[in-house]
Amino acid sequence: MKKYNINENHPELTKEQIEKGMDFSKVKKMAAAKTYGSFYKAMIAGIGVTMLIICPVALNHNNADSSSTSYSNYEKDTVVLSQKGSLTKELARPFPNIPVEYEKFTIEANEYSSVKSADGSVIKIPANCMVDSLGNPVKGQMELRYREFRDMVDVFLSGIPMEYDSAGYKKHFESAGMFELLAYQNNKVVFVDPEKTITIEFASQYTDDRYNIYYFNQQTQRWEYMYKDTSKLNTNNLAKQIEIVTNEINVLEKSIPLKPALANPKQVRIKLDVLEKEFPEIAIYNNVKFQITNHQKINPALDTLEWDMVKVIKTEQDSYMLHFERGTEIKEFSCVPVFEKADYVIAKKTFEENYKKSLELIKIKEKTKQDLVKKYNAEKTSQQTSLANSRAIRTFGTIVSSSQDLITRVFYINKFGVFNSDCPKNLPQGSLFALKLVDRDSTRKVISFNTLYLVEKNKNALYTYYNANKFSYNPASRNLLWTVTSDNKLAVFSNEDFKAIKKTGKGEERILDMKIIKVDFKNEAQIRKYLDI
């Protein structure tokens, strides 16, 4: 069968032909559509019947001509009508009867709004920030639907793939926080005006700064990189303020003027210009000299020799070193800053004027720092309590305490959908084998599976293996493997089971005896209980 069209001696492109296709403004529009406009690919909620309708919509309400590009890929923007209106509704959820519930907030579209989720995250929405599908401003009351996927059970139930294609390499996400935000008015989906930005301050337990922000493109079912997550630096506003004040105190402490000393006429003294930032404690004085203090024999010709470099080095509190360098010859002498008699009087006056001022300034800054620390601790406790309460509610009375520090990861978004602060990782390495799953009860029935889920409990990582005939895991991790059977039961392989695996040759087939949980799951808490997450 013919697979390819084969052309011979294709004519070379002429200069005119090349120039004809050159159009940077078109490229920019297409790029803008990819970056900002894809929210128009979202959906409109329909009530009653679940159906999928595909029809073209404008990519960008500000660029009426952007839809005139002829390339079919960029015209295939879709509007999806669904019963529930979730961006993730088309994903294959393992338990369709157990959704990750939305929190709903009613806000005024024309006013600035700030709402706080049960888990302590804050959504800040500027006034007049929403538009309808035609790009007209939305006015009046509207509804925000927000849900967070905080751990691997949430992610598992959502059906959101945690695979990431990094330039052709398959990676898996280790999440520091994932959420979905949607907005509706009269049950019709509304969009963010691309000129406006919504801020989500996500309360995250993961304090690392190695994460990036990704957006889940519903149409391609792929994650798209947005930007580097700099949350750790920008977020916890109070923590940042504390850091700034602490730095200011450090600078002030270093700048406390050094008490001037009178020069000893019998000792060798050298005048050198010093940089203010290197020696802030003496920078306010004029005519500082460095007097050699040790009893080393000083060559009287020292000051007549030409040196490549002469510098002062600060060694410890109030102690300095004079460093002379010429070729390979180095000489060093301990020294102290001193003043000749006339300069000493002026320096003493300067010291008296400035010393107290410095101490007072430090005192004020210390007080500011203490106040900030108090506020920070109160805020932290409130966030932890909020998170623990919401977890406790979800797990029906099970108290989940969070002793970890919370930080606020800030997401700046100008479209609705699923966003994630994530770190792409490779699949676990260590032990690799071909896989066969069987029911560990007496029937030893083979379990057919499409998707395997592996959690490394020591990380917030869910690895999915689609139709895998080879499976790899890290024996050093706390592993938990499961799949959903054809009759909607969980088949689980625990960390203890992993520990009992005997070594086989690399790639050899291994039969895993799965424990089938014979429960018809009705809610998330039941799944959490059996997976012990």
Added chain:
Amino acid sequence: MKNEAQAESVLIEESKRNPQCFEPLYVKYYQQILKFSYRRMDSLDDAYEITASTFAKALSNIGKYKQQGLLFSSWLYRIAINEINQFYRDTNKRRTINIDDTNAKYIAEETGKEMQELKQALKIVLQQLNSDEIQLLELRFFEERPFSEVGEILGITENNAKVKTYRVIDKLRILFNKVS
């Protein structure tokens, strides 16, 4: 040359903040990418669209591009290949291969086949190669790229590119023998 690379590096970084700074990069690489796409297409209009979407994707993903390791041009070719593959998947059209006398000459050299019979035979045997194998032949022989660049574009090592290409040549030799 160093200055040119530095200037390009500055433009890439600036483009991450301001899309307008991408224009000089577009102007610089537009022709290469258009020709690259056109060699894999029947229609020039399709090649224009692939080129535009390649640069659009590059612009919208420029934040992801890291300057260590992968040449910017190789990154663009990589995107172009993906766009071309996507185009053929979406349209269900048959993939186009363009061969000319120069290309045939290089393959003749490698396979020891006489030029007169080669072009006819090539039309038959190319049908029996998979798309990855065609990709390697195109990059190495039809476009005369060094193995290091072939590797970069395809995301494999230089050595791997070499090994895989010569496997394709061996396959071609066997197929030529069968045809004759």
